[in-house]
Amino acid sequence: MNIETFISEAVRQAAEALYGPLEGEELQIQKTRKEFEGDYTLVTFPLLRRSRKSPEATATEIGTYMTDNVPEIKSFNVIKGFLNLSLDGSFWAARFAEVAADASFGQAAPTGRTVMIEYSSPNTNKPLHLGHIRNNLLGYSVAQILAANGHNVIKANLVNDRGIHICKSMLAWKLYGNGETPASSGMKGDHLVGKYYVEFDKHYKAQIKELTAQGQSEEEAKKNAPIMLQAQEMLRKWEAKDPEVYSLWETMNGWVYEGFDVTYKALGVDFDKVYYESQTYLLGKSLVEEGLKKGVFYRRDDNSVWIDLTGDGLDEKLLLRGDGTSVYMTQDLGTAFRRFEDNKLDDMIYVVGNEQNYHFQVLKLVLKKLGYADWSDHITHLSYGMVELPEGKMKSREGTVVDADDLIADMVTTAREMSAELGKLEGCTAEEADAVSTMVGLGALKYFILKVDPKKTMLFDPRESIDFNGNTGPFIQYTHARIRSVLRKAAEAGIDMALPFATTEPAQPGNSARPERSATEDCQHAAETGQLLLPEEIDLIKTLSEYPAAVRSAGDNFAPSIIGAYVYELAKQFNGYYHDHSILKEENAEVRRLRLQLAAQVARVIRSGMELLGIEVPERM
């Protein structure tokens, strides 16, 4: 049952019985704030023009009507214009039974919509860094969240494997590499190629210096540096499919992909489709022709094609070079078009940094002007903020880039040290210690990044390692591990765990493992006899039942941070409960059973929520 719907319908009926038909926006219902008694609150101000009474009188009138007519409403109180309604314990018991019995809790029914989400999109000339980590984690998590919202999700990666930057690495390797390979150097492929990209830049700068010393202007020197001219020559050869250049390109890209695969695997992200720009960069030209025909685009004297967007507050934008070759926009128009057609997409999401906001604004506008508004409207640029260091932006030239592989390794090492220090690794095999350190280190990193609203610029200070206490991934993982530990102990002690709502199958007659009462009856009985459902337990049930709403909201807003906040709140709340109430030592078997089940459901939802963030949770830590 959807609780919010239930409440708002009940309130609507009460209000309409008292004041006649209402408009939609006149009913404002929200969760009651912690500091007041009650579960849900009606804000009466919008109703006053109907009731023609004071806020207090209106609230009291509706509250009285509801306690008299709605069995689930136990009591109410009025504070200023706010009507706080308290639901009966058995109501929450029934909700809990529903949650426990729902094997796919948090997973929405299929919507039939197909959504493609493109993320990662690396260049093949250097290894991944912290910025890519944010991109990958966001992309993967949003994909998980959309799947949980019932969509068919296609995870796509568009690899930028061509262009002058690739040639720079290739050329530097050819000139200075002495045949070095990942195998010969023991270096990860992407790092090796990245090394030569840096090497290129070093020589390039030296040559510029030399040329300016000879009297050339800086601009001339940049153009005339021999190494740059050679790189451009190499690009031309590549485009002409020169066998030697092409083969080198394939080899070096192969190294990079091997390296990326390792990083992706470490991050726990994957893709359903990988596109290579070398195969798509010629797309989009037919769309340009179409635009010219429709008079949306125009051709300049030098034969280049443009669109004038000044009427929309933007600028004039180039769509095709004078020599007929594509630019970024041409390609993106083409790939967008092809993807919608090939995959029958309902939505297309690009996880790309906010530095490209303008590009996507233009992309959508151009598609719209071409008459593809139905697609344009279903393109979302999931624009995320940069990750900054205390001294500002990461700059590869200044060596302030935080390398993805290094960071991951550091996090795992820190996790291991911390675990050892706390004595958590005693009695563990080496494999277990590895597995837990990896889980916790990555959990800390991922949560740290995903808990921040995607669109905000975020700060990362490499000098202070990421926290493991407080609002962190390990805190949530730890809560899960503690619950699992309790459940293990219960099983070992042979405590009755065969709870009817612990399982997905309906109770079978003759299945002796199950008690005779149903879950709901069990809870209700307990609630009636006052043995179960302490206020803290009701609070936990309330929070548990909000999980689907959190999943929905995270999906609507493409915001893993909403899941993060939810799971943290749940874990925190459970920790307080755990501290105050013993589960295994509870003597009343019925109460103990419910507490075990409550703990089990909290663990389940934590696991499920963390899965949406791409974070694993350990059985012990």
Add this chain to the structure above:
RNA sequence: GGUUCCGUAGCUCAGUUGGAUAGAGCAACAGCCUUCUAAGCUGUGGGUCGAGCGUUCGAACCGCUCCGGAAUCACCA
């Protein structure tokens, strides 16, 4: 200059379509392990929600104007 975005505690961040006395974590200080894992729990201090107008019964949230910061406005991708 145009466009887009951001500004909340010393620091890092929440704050769901406008609601009650603005919340967490870190850092600081004070407590809690003979008791299901102390990576935990409890308490204390800490705020002109960048500023000012306006809309409203009610604004951190909506509108306008400033101030401060970021990105972008390439025949790069």
